[in-house]
Amino acid sequence: LLNIIVTEVLRNPRRHYSQWLFVSVASYFYLVSWQFSQFTIIITIMVVYFFHTIELIKPLPMLLILFGCCLGFANCLVSMFANRMMMTSYLAGCLIAMFLMYVTLENIFNWLPPPFNKSIQAAFIVLSTMAAKMELSNWLGTEEDTHVYNILRSKFTNFTDFDTKLYTCADEYDFLPRKTILQLSQTFLIPLVSVVVGAVGSNTITKIKKHIFDSVKNGTELLPRMWQEVDPGIMYNIAMLIAYFVLSWLIMRLKLFMTPQLCIVAALVTSKKYFKFMNKKEVFYATMALILAVMTVKGARNIQDQRSHRGQYRNPGLEELLVWVETETTPQSVFAGTMPTMANLMLSTRRPIVNHPHYETAEVRRRTKIVYSVFSRRKPQVVYDGLLKLQVNYLVLDEKWCFRSSKPGCSMLDL
Structure with missing residues (x-):
């Protein structure tokens, strides 16, 4: 929907509030629906600004889209009660960089000879987006989306860590x-x-x-x-x-x-x-x-x-576990284990858990790493002390996870 609206604004820009309002509404619903949507909106903004720098479009459509995305982002922050991950996102840095460039620096860079001036503008926007994002993160003291940067970093370098491997070892992130x-x-x-x-x-x-x-x-x-x-x-x-x-x-x-x-x-x-x-x-x-x-x-x-794929999901082992948890433990018992199992356990039994698949906060990533240390070569006492600090009463171990490996370097020991 956002791409359709942006296409229409680029083709037929009008000095009317309806166009930037449509952009803001579409970007708002897009942002609140999925956290990674910020990256495609960043691409949209940068493509539109690039068209502006090479004079493929006039300033009006660029400003309509930029202002609409900014308003949608602001409404998203309000709806999410000033979510820190969104406040320190790359999109926030990109919007700051764009307004800084257009309002104060564009006329200065245009004094340089083409195409050198266009190259400088593009490099400045990318670098200032990164710098603004880092400054916002340092100012608010948050590391909620560092794993996103690390995933991208691992694609171009040999960098790897526990959080990155949890993603890249899955086919979906390969x-x-x-x-x-x-x-x-x-x-x-x-x-x-x-x-x-x-x-x-x-x-x-x-x-x-x-x-x-x-x-x-x-x-x-x-x-x-x-x-x-x-x-x-x-x-x-x-x-x-x-x-x-x-x-x-x-x-x-x-x-x-x-x-x-x-x-x-x-x-x-x-x-x-x-x-x-x-x-x-x-x-x-x-x-x-x-x-x-x-x-x-x-x-x-x-x-x-x-349409030929038919069948019924059956997991007798998980069903037995859930029945045992319901009948043999108290509602206050705290559980730890692999993320998929913990999600099922919490939804089916409503028991407290210390880690779950919503992996987008630094605290959950820290807890998950402590829980998954049970699959490592660490001393049992070190693992036990870590779980004790999390106030875990029960640790759920799935035997198949101990030796599973979807691809080379992706076994639990490698993680």
Whole structure:
């Protein structure tokens, strides 16, 4: 929804409160729904500001989107009762950096010769976002989202720690597997998007070249004349597709952004602006029918395969554990164990637990590391003392966790 609104603002900006209000409402609901949404909003803001710096868009749409995201962020803080993780987020740092750049520094940097001035602006925004985020964290004394930075750091370096491995050892947080690319190619989605991006790129480059030659010939200013016939809405969606692909490659779980965006960009195949041979009705309908037929071959099989998955979840061991906890322990008994088991135990028996899968606070990460030390090579007394400090009455050990390893370097001893 946010991308649809941003696309409309880029295409048809108006000096009316409705546009930034729509952006703020969409960004608000997006932020309160999922904590990682801040990173895609950061990408949106940076892409829009980049379009502004190269004069693809005027200041108005950039300010509408920036102000709308800022208002949505402020409302999110109010709804979350000034949540410290959100207050010290990278999004907060990005908004500070953007307003600092636009209000005070942009005119200064524009004195520098292009394209050097644009490069300096981009570098300043990235560095000032990081600096503002670090200063906010130090000022409020919080480390709630350090694990997010460490996950990204582990993707580019050999860095690893307990919290990072808990994430990266799961397939969802590993790199995007080749199987996903193959499956998307078999449904003809990636080939179709490649054709669309190629057509849009060819059309855009042709128009840019034409305006460059005209500017040189007439001695007129190159920017913003160069972008006169370029649709910023389409450029935005292609830029977001590239960003989502990079995010998905780093963290497989984020393909939930990439796949819908692939479908959105693929829809441009119906545009007669980029595929002029489809101006005739007969050719247009024949081409659409052919594309749908090719995509349906694998697509129908995928749907049938998903619908064929049937069964009932059964875990007798867990059921016996929950019955034992209900009948043999008091409601005040405190439990510790692996995070999935603790989540089931708390929801089914309402017994107090010291660690759970909501891993986004520094305190929960600290407790989980102490509990998981039972799988380590530490001395029993050290492990016992740690659990005693957490006031644990019962420790739930699942035998299969002792020797489990989803991939090399991911056994409990390695963690």
